[in-house]
Amino acid sequence: MPAHEETSEDTSEATSGPLDGERAHLAGSRAALRAMREDVQALDIRDVTANWVNAAVLQAQIDDRIKALADLSHTPLFFGRLDYRHPVGAREAEGSGGEQFYIGRRHVHDAHGDPMVIDWRAPVSQPFYQASRNNPLDVDRRRRFGYTGGELTAYEDEHLTDPAETERTSKLLQAEIERPRVGPMRDIVATIQPEQDEIVRSDLGGTVCVQGGPGTGKTAVGLHRVAYLLYAHRERLARTGTLVIGPNRSFLHYIEQVLPALGELEVKQATVEDLVTAQVEVRGTDEAAAAVIKGDARMAEVLRRALRSHVTLPTEGVVVVRGSRRWRVPAYEIEEMVVELLARDMRYGAAHEALPQRIAHSVLVRMEEAGEAPDDRVQNAVARTPAVKAAVKAVWPAVDPAKLVLRLLADPGFLAAHAEGILTDDEQKRILMARPARSVKSAKWSAADAVLIDEAGDLVARTPSLGHVVIDEAQDLSPMQYRAVGRRCSTGSATVLGDLAQGTTPWSTESWAQALFHLGKADAVVEELTAGFRVPREVIAYASRLLPAISPGLAPVESVREAPGSLAVREVAGADALDGAVVAACEESLAHEGSIGLIAADARVPALADALTAAGHTYLSPGEETTAASRLTLVPASLAKGLEYDYVVLDEPAAVVDGEPDERTGLRRLYVALTRAVSGLVVLHAAPLPEQLGRGGDADRARAGDQ
Numbered sequence: 001m002p003a004h005e006e007t008s009e010d011t012s013e014a015t016s017g018p019l020d021g022e023r024a025h026l027a028g029s030r031a032a033l034r035a036m037r038e039d040v041q042a043l044d045i046r047d048v049t050a051n052w053v054n055a056a057v058l059q060a061q062i063d064d065r066i067k068a069l070a071d072l073s074h075t076p077l078f079f080g081r082l083d084y085r086h087p088v089g090a091r092e093a094e095g096s097g098g099e100q101f102y103i104g105r106r107h108v109h110d111a112h113g114d115p116m117v118i119d120w121r122a123p124v125s126q127p128f129y130q131a132s133r134n135n136p137l138d139v140d141r142r143r144r145f146g147y148t149g150g151e152l153t154a155y156e157d158e159h160l161t162d163p164a165e166t167e168r169t170s171k172l173l174q175a176e177i178e179r180p181r182v183g184p185m186r187d188i189v190a191t192i193q194p195e196q197d198e199i200v201r202s203d204l205g206g207t208v209c210v211q212g213g214p215g216t217g218k219t220a221v222g223l224h225r226v227a228y229l230l231y232a233h234r235e236r237l238a239r240t241g242t243l244v245i246g247p248n249r250s251f252l253h254y255i256e257q258v259l260p261a262l263g264e265l266e267v268k269q270a271t272v273e274d275l276v277t278a279q280v281e282v283r284g285t286d287e288a289a290a291a292v293i294k295g296d297a298r299m300a301e302v303l304r305r306a307l308r309s310h311v312t313l314p315t316e317g318v319v320v321v322r323g324s325r326r327w328r329v330p331a332y333e334i335e336e337m338v339v340e341l342l343a344r345d346m347r348y349g350a351a352h353e354a355l356p357q358r359i360a361h362s363v364l365v366r367m368e369e370a371g372e373a374p375d376d377r378v379q380n381a382v383a384r385t386p387a388v389k390a391a392v393k394a395v396w397p398a399v400d401p402a403k404l405v406l407r408l409l410a411d412p413g414f415l416a417a418h419a420e421g422i423l424t425d426d427e428q429k430r431i432l433m434a435r436p437a438r439s440v441k442s443a444k445w446s447a448a449d450a451v452l453i454d455e456a457g458d459l460v461a462r463t464p465s466l467g468h469v470v471i472d473e474a475q476d477l478s479p480m481q482y483r484a485v486g487r488r489c490s491t492g493s494a495t496v497l498g499d500l501a502q503g504t505t506p507w508s509t510e511s512w513a514q515a516l517f518h519l520g521k522a523d524a525v526v527e528e529l530t531a532g533f534r535v536p537r538e539v540i541a542y543a544s545r546l547l548p549a550i551s552p553g554l555a556p557v558e559s560v561r562e563a564p565g566s567l568a569v570r571e572v573a574g575a576d577a578l579d580g581a582v583v584a585a586c587e588e589s590l591a592h593e594g595s596i597g598l599i600a601a602d603a604r605v606p607a608l609a610d611a612l613t614a615a616g617h618t619y620l621s622p623g624e625e626t627t628a629a630s631r632l633t634l635v636p637a638s639l640a641k642g643l644e645y646d647y648v649v650l651d652e653p654a655a656v657v658d659g660e661p662d663e664r665t666g667l668r669r670l671y672v673a674l675t676r677a678v679s680g681l682v683v684l685h686a687a688p689l690p691e692q693l694g695r696g697g698d699a700d701r702a703r704a705g706d707q
């Protein structure tokens, strides 16, 4: 691809020629950014603010802006340049007129307002990601820049309209993918690929679902989509809010720096459990079979029925006494009101609020007919009379969502009455509490119970919707969890990211169509990412041997990297020797640059922790940030999902499989563990490997680096 290339090794050219010009532009852009920051710092708000509240709000906005304008020494101001053939249309360009644009993380302009660097999210930047030899999008030359420690040291050109130039893989992209992974997850803004860019820039109105194997960039794409949407719809999303949902704390901690690095500081992050535990604390667990039933979408109907069973038709009318007069609303009229409210299918709580007003209105009409002239205040007063309150309590009582769920799970008769024809007798038995709790406070609620309470809560009062929600590792959500997330984006949109082959919960998603239906976004587009940016070819080929058993029909990931010698599978003679061999493999990996993950079945973690300590090694837990000084993390297999390490040592695959309730889930867990490595994977086993891995036979084993 690059007809012309300079690298830091290419010193003769690196000290002169185009690179000098580019460095001058970098220095100019930095100076311009400094001037932009100084302009904001110099703002005097005393004259423009009416009071201290305004002043405080404005000052906070100014402080945010100053923060956003910071020049981070290790985050280059621009990473690319586009040379357009013709001036870009004024409508399209951010600061139109020029033919040459520098593309970076944020917009920088000079003292005249002319752009020095264009935000990567602006329309004029899009050809940086999308232009190709087949469709150059009016771009003559695309230039990518390479940096070393904040210094501009290389560039690489593609002349998209030159038929003589041949296509080559970008060395800078390659270097970026291979860069050691110490520290939290990084942004990929300089190297977003065309198929990823399509997803990143898809419109706010629609929900997108991305199926992609390990390391295809789903998480990266989801986070960059948030940054893009915030740029394109800043005001709307500032009002409605955005949220990123991940599987656990350590994962959220791993990804939490990506959006701030892209200048977006306001996006909330949470697990599904965080969302649904506002009402109750989770202190209990469910057996898998019970959790599957509680997570089934049929539970929504059971809850709806149970809630509505609180509505009864009136047996008597209401008599309201005001002064010397008595006003009577007959039972049949209240019945009509109740029937009408039921038919409207409004939230239970909203109807509970509306009913006293309707009864009071009926009293008002009678007063008017009798020649009185009551106003709205009288209606409110009537609605609050003990007689009306008592009538409402009898026919449409207030219901506490947690109490409703408690009664369903603790009272077999109540459950049977509302689960009739929905859950079998056996299913009902499975979800009933073994020892019924006496109160909401004392109950040992499980995570699945909290989701039921959240559903009940939404039946009572509508859950507010955010503008956009990203759901990562979505394949692990139950239908009821999808519903819980779906109501948080009912008037907004979602980005659903996942891999069916990595589903490791007993209720994991079997088809995206079903998942999207439960989310309430059945018309979402499902996109597929197939190019792998993490796992080297040999390693992904080895892991993909499991695919026919864990997700038949899913195509293996196509790794963009060869990295020969990246896989070693070693048999250790006898279980006693395993811990020592694992520690030795970690030491071997520590000789390389970058992070090391020792992944093991959860049950093996304590023994390996002891072995590491005995050998004098300190180690981190997942979610703790790796640093140059502390690079080894001991990862229970149950927490490996979504994470990555330069080198992975995988302990005893058979134990990883055995750690799960069934073989398929076990093999899926193993697939996740096998696909965390960026540069090298060493698999150590004393027990026989799961037969699905051995499928390749001797030739493959030799290639896999068996010793």
Ligand SMILES: Nc1ncnc2c1ncn2[C@@H]1O[C@H](COP(=O)(O)OP(=O)(O)OP(=O)(O)O)[C@@H](O)[C@H]1O
Pocket (backbone or CB within 6 Å): 176, 177, 186, 187, 188, 191, 192, 193, 196, 212, 213, 214, 215, 216, 217, 218, 219, 220, 221, 499, 502, 533, 534, 641, 642, 643, 644, 675
């Ligand atoms: N276009 C790209 N350029 C450079 N690096 C990339 C690109 N796309 C993805 N990556 C890198 O590949 C790695 C894997 O990406 P990511 O974690 O987003 O994949 P994933 O599909 O979510 O994986 P998993 O299914 O295992 O959770 C990350 O280090 C990410 O930065």
